Amino acid sequence: MLEFRYDTQLLIEGENLDEDIISKYFINNFKGDCLLAVGDDEMIKIHFHTNEPWKVLEYCVSLGEIYDIVIEDMDRQSRGLKG
Numbered sequence: 897m898l899e900f901r902y903d904t905q906l907l908i909e910g911e912n913l914d915e916d917i918i919s920k921y922f923i924n925n926f927k928g929d930c931l932l933a934v935g936d937d938e939m940i941k942i943h944f945h946t947n948e949p950w951k952v953l954e955y956c957v958s959l960g961e962i963y964d965i966v967i968e969d970m971d972r973q974s975r976g977l978k979g
Contacts, residue, residue, distance in 0.1 A: 902945065905964075927946065928944050929944075
């Protein structure tokens with residue numbers, strides 16, 4: 897069993913985005929691992945493993961438009977099922 901089940905990935909498009917501020921928010925407010933928040937002030941790519949992907953989506957939509965959202969169940973994948 898994985899500690900953090902859902903591989904959550906998405907793009908945020910907005911204005912004045914700051915990958916360092918976003919990363920710090922994730923670290924301080926969400927339980928998870930494998931955080932990747934990269935981009936520029938108009939677009940950030942998020943990759944994060946968590947058990948509560950809806951919290952990630954809720955925060956990210958507060959920053960701008962979100963799209964290309966992928967949430968994969970890594971536990972199912974590890975059992976050979978579609979994630």
